[in-house]
Amino acid sequence: MQVDIVTPERRLLSMAANEIQIPGAEGDLTAMAGHAPAMIGLRPGILRAKDGSGEKAYVVTGGFAEVSATSVTILAEMAIPVEEATPAVLDKLLSDASEAAAVNPSKDAADKAFADLAAIKAALSGH
Amino acid sequence: MPSLKDLKNRIGSVKNTRKITKAMQMVAAAKLRRAQDSAEAARPYADRMNAVMGALAASVGTGDGAPKLLAGSGADKVHLLVVMTSERGLCGGFNTTIVRLARAKVAELLAAGKTVKILTVGKKGREQMKRDYGQYYVGHVDLTAVKRVGYADALGIARDVIARFEHGEADVVTLFYNRFQSVISQIPTAQQVIPAVFEGAETTASYDYEPGEEAILADLLPRNVATQVFTALLENAASEQGARMSAMDNATRNAGDMINKLTVVYNRSRQAAITKELIEIISGAEAL
Numbered sequence: 001m002q003v004d005i006v007t008p009e010r011r012l013l014s015m016a017a018n019e020i021q022i023p024g025a026e027g028d029l030t031a032m033a034g035h036a037p038a039m040i041g042l043r044p045g046i047l048r049a050k051d052g053s054g055e056k057a058y059v060v061t062g063g064f065a066e067v068s069a070t071s072v073t074i075l076a077e078m079a080i081p082v083e084e085a086t087p088a089v090l091d092k093l094l095s096d097a098s099e100a101a102a103v104n105p106s107k108d109a110a111d112k113a114f115a116d117l118a119a120i121k122a123a124l125s126g127h
Numbered sequence: 128m129p130s131l132k133d134l135k136n137r138i139g140s141v142k143n144t145r146k147i148t149k150a151m152q153m154v155a156a157a158k159l160r161r162a163q164d165s166a167e168a169a170r171p172y173a174d175r176m177n178a179v180m181g182a183l184a185a186s187v188g189t190g191d192g193a194p195k196l197l198a199g200s201g202a203d204k205v206h207l208l209v210v211m212t213s214e215r216g217l218c219g220g221f222n223t224t225i226v227r228l229a230r231a232k233v234a235e236l237l238a239a240g241k242t243v244k245i246l247t248v249g250k251k252g253r254e255q256m257k258r259d260y261g262q263y264y265v266g267h268v269d270l271t272a273v274k275r276v277g278y279a280d281a282l283g284i285a286r287d288v289i290a291r292f293e294h295g296e297a298d299v300v301t302l303f304y305n306r307f308q309s310v311i312s313q314i315p316t317a318q319q320v321i322p323a324v325f326e327g328a329e330t331t332a333s334y335d336y337e338p339g340e341e342a343i344l345a346d347l348l349p350r351n352v353a354t355q356v357f358t359a360l361l362e363n364a365a366s367e368q369g370a371r372m373s374a375m376d377n378a379t380r381n382a383g384d385m386i387n388k389l390t391v392v393y394n395r396s397r398q399a400a401i402t403k404e405l406i407e408i409i410s411g412a413e414a415l
Contacts, residue, residue, distance in 0.1 A: 006175065008278040008357050010168035025338050038335040039179065041343050063350070064343060066179065066334075075175055077278070077350065 001033045002071040003049045005058060005079050012079050013056060017049040020072050022065050023116075031067045038067045044097075044116035046082065046123065047074065057082040059120055061093065062113070082124065090121040131400065134393040138386060145382035151217065152375035159310070159368035165275070166307065166361040173358050180351050181325035182334075183344045194341070196289070196348040199322035200298045205242045207265075207297035208232060209288065211304040211359055212252030213367045214271050219374030221305060221313065221367055222251040228315040229303045233260055244297060248284065248360075265291075276364055281357030288356075289349055292321050304359040305366035311373050313366035320355050323348065 003020050005013040020031045023045025041064050048057045063076035080089065097114040129137070184197055210229045212222045229245075229252075236243050245260055247253040248268045257264055268284055270276065291297045300321040305313040336343055 004171075006172045008169055008172050008281070008354055009165070011171050025342075036335060038337060039183075039343060040337045041346055062346075064179075064347065066175070073175060075172060075179075 001031075001069075003074070004071070005047070005074045005076060007076055007079055012076075013049070013058070015049065015051065015056070017051045017072075019050050021046075021048040021050075022067075022072075022074075023047060023060065024065075031065075031072050034069050035067050037069070038065075040065045040067065042074075042076065044093075044113055044120060046120060047076075047079070059085045059090075059124075061117070085120075085124060087121065087125065090117065090124070093117055094121065131393065131396055134389060134396065138389045138393065141382050141385050141389065145379055145386065148375045148378040148382060152372055152379060155368045155372040155375060159365060159372055161275070162361065162365040162368050163307070166358075166365050169358065169361055173354050176347075176351055176354050177325065180323070180344075180347060183340060183347070184323065184325050187340055187344055194345045194348055196292070196321055196352065197323050197344065200292070200295065202298045203241070205244060205296065205298045206236050207244045207246060207288065207291060207300045209246045209248065209284070209300065209302045209356075210252045210256055211302065211363050212247070212249035212255075213363070214250045216251060217374065218367055218371035219377075221370035221374075222249075222255065224313070224315045225303050225305055226252055226255045228317060229256065230259065232301070232303075232317060233263070244291075246288070249363075265296075276357075276360045278353070278357055281360055282353045284360075285349065285353035285356045288321070289352060297321075302356065302359045304363040305370075307362050307365040307369060310369040313370055316362075318355065318359065320352050323351060 001017060001020075003013065003015055003017045004011065018032065022029050022031060022040060023043055025041035025043045028045070029040070042060055042062055044061045045059075046057055047060050048055050058076075058079040058081055060074070060076040061078045063074065066073045066075070094114065094117050097117050187193055187197070208229055210225060212225050216222075233243050233245070243260070243263045244265045245256050245263045246266045246268070247256055247264070248270060250269075250271065253267050266287070268287070270280060273280055288297075288300050292300060299319065302316075302318045302320055304316055304318075306316045308314055
């Protein structure tokens, strides 16, 4: 199935994949060909697109995914290839998130975003 | 009658001006291509966003429970106009057309008894709007240091605007910018972003929403404002370079015409001087 990742500034990825792991707001899910049409909000997490030969992984901070039987379109505000997501980049995101949490009226959501980002950092540094 | 020396200097200075305008035209052409590329690259996101938002908005509706960014604050009293212009001049009528459109809107709103607030993006528009409507002026976003507009810039403006809306300082927010059509034509456009309006809402496939429709909509509405601001900034950047290119093309052509005219005058006066000297020599010789 076709997978596209688009950010406000450009189209980041356009490829054919067998399965796409999506960090959904209400839990991770994997989309494969023939998936029921769905609109899924994203939480900060790692998005993986797998084809026969390997996978491409991106760190996303939010946005949503539009899933249909033949394609997945990810509209992400920011997506960074995992290879480029160095601890320094993640620390920057974390500090931005904690700043946002400080002024955000919906404290729970902001705190959750912060926790999700911290989880990404832990997951990536584990490799 | 200017002396030959004066004419020569004049021609030299116009030639220099022509070199400068020619160079500016070429720089604008290169920047235009880049600006068009960014606008092109941003289109898939904006299009998808608009389609999804349209479908969501249509199914949620503008009832009591609808998010305020979609349904509005329930009043139509305070209008915030975001006037987007360029940071630099020498781009023909680019800034004037936007400001003229904004001015017409201000006059119309004031006549209807509404309260007007003006937020400017870009130095040129600030100067013009401040002169006429200084008392309605609420803020300015400075992008002088920004070489190439990024999403972060749009996000900043969008946050500012949304904060004003949420604090009840504005009921309706409209963006003013030039939509890029071609190098010779830019269309001044007024686009209402809050409450959101969607064109051509698609009502095709029924989606499963996760989390619910309202939650996604509430999450997406602020992003949508930022996306629209970003699109406007990109269109404006491309329009500015297009306008500058055609303005500088005109200037280069005018300079060329002027050089031709001055050269004709210069040659005539030189010939007149030579003839005069010859006559003097001949009549001097005849007198002997």
